[in-house]
Amino acid sequence: MRGPGPDVMATLLSILLVIVPNCLASAPPAPPSLPQCYIRCGEENDCVDIHCSWDPKPDPETNYSLHWEPAISEEGNVINGTSSDGIIQRKHFKHGELRVWVQAKNQHGSATSQDARFNTADIIQLLPPKLLLVTHEESLEISWNSTCDEQQFSWGHCDVQYRIEGDQVWLQDMDIFHGSYTVDSPQPGTVYEFQVRCSCHTGLTSDWSAIYRIRSTETAPDGDLDVWGDCGISHTISDCVVTWKKLPVSQAHGLILGYKVRLSYNNNASEMLTVTPVQPLGRVACEKMQCPFTFPLKDAASVSVSAYNTHGATVPSYLAMPIPGKEKNEQAIRLVMTEEKLTVSWDLPSQLSDHLQEYVVQCKQAGRPPGHGFDWIKVNKSQTTGIFEGQYRKYTPYQVSLFTVSDSSEVRHLSSAIGYSLQGTPSTVPSFKVFYIAPTDVTLFWKSTPLAKQNGVILYYQIIVESGANPQKVYNASVSPQRDNETFQLLHLSPGQEYEVRIRAVTAAGPGANETAKFKTKHHEHFGHLVAVVLGINLLVVTCVALVLYSAFRAPCFLYKVPNARNSHIFRHMKHMNGSLSWICIPVYEPNPQISVLEVVEIQPWALSSSLEKTSDPDRFTRPVVGDGGSKTDCRDDQRKEAVAEEGHGTNHRYGREEYSKMVDFDEERNRGENGEDVWSSSEEEQPESGYEKHFMPTAFEVLEV
Numbered sequence: 001m002r003g004p005g006p007d008v009m010a011t012l013l014s015i016l017l018v019i020v021p022n023c024l025a026s027a028p029p030a031p032p033s034l035p036q037c038y039i040r041c042g043e044e045n046d047c048v049d050i051h052c053s054w055d056p057k058p059d060p061e062t063n064y065s066l067h068w069e070p071a072i073s074e075e076g077n078v079i080n081g082t083s084s085d086g087i088i089q090r091k092h093f094k095h096g097e098l099r100v101w102v103q104a105k106n107q108h109g110s111a112t113s114q115d116a117r118f119n120t121a122d123i124i125q126l127l128p129p130k131l132l133l134v135t136h137e138e139s140l141e142i143s144w145n146s147t148c149d150e151q152q153f154s155w156g157h158c159d160v161q162y163r164i165e166g167d168q169v170w171l172q173d174m175d176i177f178h179g180s181y182t183v184d185s186p187q188p189g190t191v192y193e194f195q196v197r198c199s200c201h202t203g204l205t206s207d208w209s210a211i212y213r214i215r216s217t218e219t220a221p222d223g224d225l226d227v228w229g230d231c232g233i234s235h236t237i238s239d240c241v242v243t244w245k246k247l248p249v250s251q252a253h254g255l256i257l258g259y260k261v262r263l264s265y266n267n268n269a270s271e272m273l274t275v276t277p278v279q280p281l282g283r284v285a286c287e288k289m290q291c292p293f294t295f296p297l298k299d300a301a302s303v304s305v306s307a308y309n310t311h312g313a314t315v316p317s318y319l320a321m322p323i324p325g326k327e328k329n330e331q332a333i334r335l336v337m338t339e340e341k342l343t344v345s346w347d348l349p350s351q352l353s354d355h356l357q358e359y360v361v362q363c364k365q366a367g368r369p370p371g372h373g374f375d376w377i378k379v380n381k382s383q384t385t386g387i388f389e390g391q392y393r394k395y396t397p398y399q400v401s402l403f404t405v406s407d408s409s410e411v412r413h414l415s416s417a418i419g420y421s422l423q424g425t426p427s428t429v430p431s432f433k434v435f436y437i438a439p440t441d442v443t444l445f446w447k448s449t450p451l452a453k454q455n456g457v458i459l460y461y462q463i464i465v466e467s468g469a470n471p472q473k474v475y476n477a478s479v480s481p482q483r484d485n486e487t488f489q490l491l492h493l494s495p496g497q498e499y500e501v502r503i504r505a506v507t508a509a510g511p512g513a514n515e516t517a518k519f520k521t522k523h524h525e526h527f528g529h530l531v532a533v534v535l536g537i538n539l540l541v542v543t544c545v546a547l548v549l550y551s552a553f554r555a556p557c558f559l560y561k562v563p564n565a566r567n568s569h570i571f572r573h574m575k576h577m578n579g580s581l582s583w584i585c586i587p588v589y590e591p592n593p594q595i596s597v598l599e600v601v602e603i604q605p606w607a608l609s610s611s612l613e614k615t616s617d618p619d620r621f622t623r624p625v626v627g628d629g630g631s632k633t634d635c636r637d638d639q640r641k642e643a644v645a646e647e648g649h650g651t652n653h654r655y656g657r658e659e660y661s662k663m664v665d666f667d668e669e670r671n672r673g674e675n676g677e678d679v680w681s682s683s684e685e686e687q688p689e690s691g692y693e694k695h696f697m698p699t700a701f702e703v704l705e706v
Helices: 006-025 525-553 555-559 605-614 691-695 700-705
Strands: 036-040 050-053 063-069 078-081 085-088 097-106 109-112 116-119 130-135 139-145 155-164 171-176 180-184 191-200 212-215 226-230 241-245 258-265 270-275 290-293 300-309 317-320 333-337 341-346 356-365 374-380 385-389 398-406 411-419 433-437 442-447 460-467 470-477 485-490 498-507 515-520
Touching: 036 116, 050 097, 063 085, 078 085, 130 212, 139 191, 139 212, 155 180, 180 191, 226 300, 226 317, 226 356, 226 374, 241 300, 333 398, 333 411, 341 356, 341 398, 341 411, 356 385, 374 385, 433 515, 442 498, 442 515, 460 485, 470 485
Parallel strands: none
Antiparallel strands: 036 050, 050 085, 063 078, 063 097, 097 109, 097 116, 130 139, 139 180, 155 171, 155 191, 191 212, 226 241, 241 290, 258 270, 258 300, 300 317, 333 341, 341 385, 356 374, 356 398, 398 411, 433 442, 442 485, 460 470, 460 498, 498 515
């Protein structure tokens, strides 16, 4: 079953706030307490009127009336008013037995106190005594005069209480029947406070006298100063501020005039400084119980401090500066903190070092400059607990650190932790943004919440992701104490989708305020990458197939050397033919060249003889016909003079043919005619063929047949 809604609860609360005061006001008043009455002597109207007082405290809605019996007249036995005290004047009562009571009345009723019955002689109260000092070298003595003699009353007794200045507890000595008191062996140079009250043989005891202060005789201070250094988080010497606590009264033995500070440096040099609590240089400014020393400590190896007064000085207290790099071995510490008390505990190491002298526990309000807002205690090496008492603010971080001090005075940092007396919700996360966007993932970036705004120990960062109608997703990102910036990667997102992401820090008190960012993932970028990859693979396959096909059809070209045409039989006869036979050379460029087509036809051996008989022009098969039958060449002299050579003899094993390599002298093969003309033989024996023709050129029969 559901309970009432918030609107109903608010309405009920408003009604109660109106009704309850009215209900309380409608009740009759509470009965007053028993009245306390006395006759004060030694003041104005000395030993005349009766003063009475009672509880509760005055109420503006209630009237109080003081009653007594016997009364001299009916009209004089009532005093009305709203206060909680009253005075019965002397003319309205008789000495002797008296009954006194108080009545409270309001519009709803009345109430009466119990009766106070007394003899007027027993309620006489004298003024407190006045104290006097009696000086002694080794003791303190005070004296006073009793007011009983002044009022001609019999002597009664007195009570004495005293304490050291600043203490909360009084030491009391009761029923002293003479007018002096002595404190033996007081602490040297210590201020003592005294109070005395007395009573006569009859009557009430007086109030305590005003505090009377006496300083004992001073001597040289005793004990050691408690010296420590606040080096912040970095633990570097340049950031350190040396601080010492004031000597307790029991050790100061008088007024401390100043302090002597010796600085020892790494180069074996030293420096002595004398500082006072108040001086123009401002090197030390004692606040309450601590004195921070603000002198620069760069390159200092150690500090020694002693306190002095008019009679001497203390033994110097030594403090070694921290050594950089000595704070790596951490040890866990546990904190229990309230607004009035801080308890720090840790575990002893499995093997206690013989050189360990003591532990030092330091508590510092985070964010305060070095030397301010911190305290420390020194703990015996066998103990594992340190307790601080003070006022610790809510939602405020305090840094607690644990140190060890060795027999050689070496200081070593073990561990640190942040504590709160009361935690609250943290502030918003700063600098939150989407750092990198991809189709299916993004990277979030934010700065760590500053320590002063955390309001508690941040346990984790909570990230909430929403997208349209899809259910929200929640992630918890861990905290990195040593990092100023934090990142988190959101995975498994949808491409081209709009998202809203919120982040908030979480402490033990709950989550803080949200910080929001929006983004949209990229569109189908993965498909573009896939298309590019597929096209690349296809192009590679096509290229490989083309290369394979090209290699298959052009294999002979790659397997042996291209022959030189100048080794051919036709080329050797160029200089013996009419006209230029430079048709073998590269022709001059013509815009519209006329090219003859050479058709090669296979002929039978029986037709070769008839073809030779019909052929009368030997140039018929040695001249190419170009265009209109003329020969157009443009061979250069340097091409004609170019030597033709062929490397070695050999056999092409792949094709089973003998390679051409023999150079033939044209003049030796030429026959002379009857008229001295050169005549070329057409027989096979007279016209030996070179290797080039055998390999590449058509036979004479094939040419003649064409």
